[in-house]
Amino acid sequence: MSNNSNSNSNSSSSNNNRYKYKYKVVKLMYKMMMMLGNDDPEVVNKDKSSTDNIPKLIEVSQKPRIYRIPKFLTDEECEHLIETSKNKLKPCNEISSGVHRSGWGLFMKEGEEDHPVTQNIFNRMKTFVNLTESSEVMQVIRYNPGEETSAHFDYFNPLTTNGAMKIGLYGQRICTILMYLADVEEGGETSFPEVNVKVKPIKGDAVLFYNCKPNGEVDPLSLHQGDPVIKGTKWIAIKLVNQKNTGSSAP
Numbered sequence: 001m002s003n004n005s006n007s008n009s010n011s012s013s014s015n016n017n018r019y020k021y022k023y024k025v026v027k028l029m030y031k032m033m034m035m036l037g038n039d040d041p042e043v044v045n046k047d048k049s050s051t052d053n054i055p056k057l058i059e060v061s062q063k064p065r066i067y068r069i070p071k072f073l074t075d076e077e078c079e080h081l082i083e084t085s086k087n088k089l090k091p092c093n094e095i096s097s098g099v100h101r102s103g104w105g106l107f108m109k110e111g112e113e114d115h116p117v118t119q120n121i122f123n124r125m126k127t128f129v130n131l132t133e134s135s136e137v138m139q140v141i142r143y144n145p146g147e148e149t150s151a152h153f154d155y156f157n158p159l160t161t162n163g164a165m166k167i168g169l170y171g172q173r174i175c176t177i178l179m180y181l182a183d184v185e186e187g188g189e190t191s192f193p194e195v196n197v198k199v200k201p202i203k204g205d206a207v208l209f210y211n212c213k214p215n216g217e218v219d220p221l222s223l224h225q226g227d228p229v230i231k232g233t234k235w236i237a238i239k240l241v242n243q244k245n246t247g248s249s250a251p
């Protein structure tokens, strides 16, 4: 009896072990399947961004901070920005000072920025940066072959009277969001000569770069230019992102 009961309990404990073992194997296989599916945080984010339509930032450079944002604009948004500005462009050398630009451009008027398409674009920008009330209006620029923008900084130089005045008016231009509204056949890259980075214009993509270091000082590495277009037409929209103007820097 006792032997029997012993042997029974032995066999039931070995059965138990077998079940435990099987259970562990099944659990492990389940975990592996989940990992192959979407357990990786990167993969989960990627899925989320495609379903929620939140584009992803891809780091191009750490110093200065430069990011590419693929598919930031839809084709319809690119076409809307081109269509609404193409008949109003003026030669760039008439609208900007200090920088040699040979393209054609316009600053959107405040009312034009209220269009639902533009507002939607600004809301998307707000997932990456702080757009303040005092931010400057968006610009649209077109470059034909041979046209370019020479190397310059987007920040206001705090050491000049003009720069200090503009910092007081709008807030420092912390970063820039440059959107490509069309593909360019050849040339027209946005180049950062201090760090040897060239960003190729691809319709719908954006590049976000910081003109200031994380501590707020202006960053000389942010020097950039629009290379001459060789073949095709380059269309861009630019939004300068100003630091919140608290009024404390005003005289």
Ligand SMILES: O=C(O)CCC(=O)C(=O)O
Pocket (backbone or CB within 6 Å): 149, 154, 188, 189, 190, 191, 224, 225, 226, 227, 236, 238
């Ligand atoms: O055309 C480009 O790629 C750069 C333009 C630019 O930097 C600017 O307009 O401030």
Ligand SMILES: [Fe+2]
Pocket (backbone or CB within 6 Å): 152, 153, 154, 176, 224
């Ligand atoms: Fe610029």
